Structure formats: C-alpha cells, structure tokens
Amino acid sequence: MQDSHQSWPGLDGRTALVTGASSGLGVHFARLLAAQGVRVTAAARRVDKVEALCAEIVAGGGHAGALELDVTDARAVENVVAAQAFDIVINNAGVAASAAAFDHDAATIDRVIDTNLKGAFHVARAAASAMAAAGTPGVIVNVASILGLRVSGHVSAYAASKAGLVQLTRAMAVEWARHGIRVNALCPGYIETELNRDFFETDAGKALIRRVPQRRLGQPEDLDGPLLLLVSDLGRFMTGTELVVDGGHVASPI
C-alpha cells in the first residue's frame, strides 16, 4: 500500500508551484511535495513567510524557492510563469468571507471571486500555456471545497467561487487533455488549520463537527493521499474530476 512517506511515481525531480503557501494547507502541501523530491516554488503575498518555509525545506534536504505572488495580479502571474516552467500547479490560494448574502458588499464579493476563481484561472491558464508551448505534460490541482458542491449559511460568495472553480476545472480538463495536462479539483471538507481552530472550540463549531459522519475535523495530513494521487502518475487517468475528502460530510443525510 502507498502512503505519503513512500515515493509516489512521477514526482521525484518535478517542479511545482504552490500558491498561498504562507499558511495552512499551502505550507503543508509544499512540505508534502518537497518530501517526494519535488522542487517546490512556494508563492504567497507575504514573502517572508514563504522564505522561512523554504529555508526549513532546504535544511531538511529538499528543494524549495520562495516567490512573492498575488494571484489576483494577472500580469505578475504571467511573469512568474514566463521565468520558470512548472510540471505541477497547486492552486491553493484562497480567501473566505462569512456573512449573510445581504451583507456581502461589492468589495467582499470582488475579493473572494478575484482570488478563489479568477486567481486560480490566471495561474492555471498561464502555467498550462507554458506546458502546451513546451510540449510537456503537466498536472493542475485546484483546491476547491465541499462548499463548491453544497451550500451552507453565510458563505454565498465563497460557495459560488468554489463552485465556479469546480466547473472551471472540468472545462480546462476537457480543453487541455490533448496537451497531456490533467486538471482536477480537490474538495476538502472542514480541515483544522490555525485560522479556524478557535471557531471549532465554540458551540457552533462543535455542532458542525457532529454533522460530519466521522465526527471529527480533517487534519491537513488527511489530504496527503488524495493530493499525491492527483499529482502523481498513479492518477494518470484522472482529469476533470473532483475528489471529495470530508469524512462523509457531503454524503450525510439531509
């Protein structure tokens, strides 16, 4: 049986771009890929954070470089990809907004859609254009969410952005299969990170956990196998799909 500590085929020596790698899942994905021998570019707006992460990876014998990148800046994204080719892209950068739909002002809607949907589009499009021009195959993982498949209260812009990202994944997969580029969406359920840990200590947070059939939050490590499946050669016939990793949450009875 494969586990994340073994070598997954087709990863050693590959190059990967991980966006939003300054915290949470992005940090975890960068470490995970580096441990598989992938040469990771960890990108984020807070370059000091990704520099610290890359120093840690390099000190551990891995290969990693830090990059300042705001995914909403299409020109900056183009420049990054023009300067370096990637075999793997993890579109992880994302922002959330929690408010009633009535209270989503224009700036909030723009911020969420610009980052989660348009930002991922810019990055995937730029990277895939370079792959196609070079005639090299590649893999793109769009980090969506179970909220791209189902809705919940007070997350209208976020849910719409992630639903758009799921549909974008399918559209890109169909267009780019002929270039040997696979595009899939990873749809995590609730994963404990430093940003949501306090919420899950509250009564509302505990009630939410009780609605998950496995009765627990996910941990970043729960995404290891699914992510490595999508990016490695073991997932070579997978494209245009969404992989749900949620302890049974979206399958739970309504």
Ligand code: NAI
């Ligand atoms: P997080 O807030 O720790 O990570 C998001 C990262 O994206 C941050 O480092 C942030 O600085 C970065 N980012 C935001 N806007 C950016 C921009 N314009 N350019 C570049 N980087 C930008 O949160 P977390 O939990 O690690 O989320 C990572 C991804 O996973 C997000 O796309 C999120 O929507 C998704 N997700 C998270 C779940 C969870 O329960 N933690 C569940 C389902 C999906």
